[in-house]
Amino acid sequence: MTTAPLAHADTLVLDYLAALWAASEDLPPESRDDLMRTVTGYIALRQDLADDPALILGRLGPPEHLAAAVRRGGMPTHLRLPAPTAAPAAPAPTPGGGAEHAAIALLVGGTFLLPVVSPAAGLLIATGSPRWTPAQKGAAWILTIGSATGALLFALMIAGLGGGGGLFLLVAYLGACVGSIVAGLALLVALRGPTTP
Structure with missing residues (x-):
């Protein structure tokens, strides 16, 4: 060999x-x-x-x-060779932390308990989160405030017409909650989607 x-x-x-x-x-x-x-x-x-x-x-x-x-x-x-430098760690994807979930809970479920305070707190938390885009945050504000304003105008119109029945107040209350719920569900869908930069 x-x-x-x-x-x-x-x-x-x-x-x-x-x-x-x-x-x-x-x-x-x-x-x-x-x-x-x-x-x-x-x-x-x-x-x-x-x-x-x-x-x-x-x-x-x-x-x-x-x-x-x-x-x-x-x-x-x-x-002496330089010590090998570790590659910078890639930031871990943020699937949404406790603050994001709290914002969604306040918008979806809290709106029934505290109709004005809970959605406002949820929107403030969502606004401070880097997880959602400005467009998503803006849409949540518009949905929540729009439905609350619409419900308030409806309640004032019914009261002005002299009809103060419980059914009309219930409809106004549910109308005020709808925008907040839709906003919370939209933010939840965005939270489960790809991470925003």
């Missing part, structure tokens, strides 16, 4: 590493291993960048100098 001859570049690198191993023979095993690992990594990184091995070895300097530097107290500074 025959093996292919080593390329000239490979021979240069192997000869250099052998000379470094011999020059660092008196170092403690951990220091020697660290030196060999660092130099090997330095060479591999530069070769990946298509640098000529002879130039790489020239930048390293003689093996005896590297071993002497480690004996004096540490790895030569030109061998």
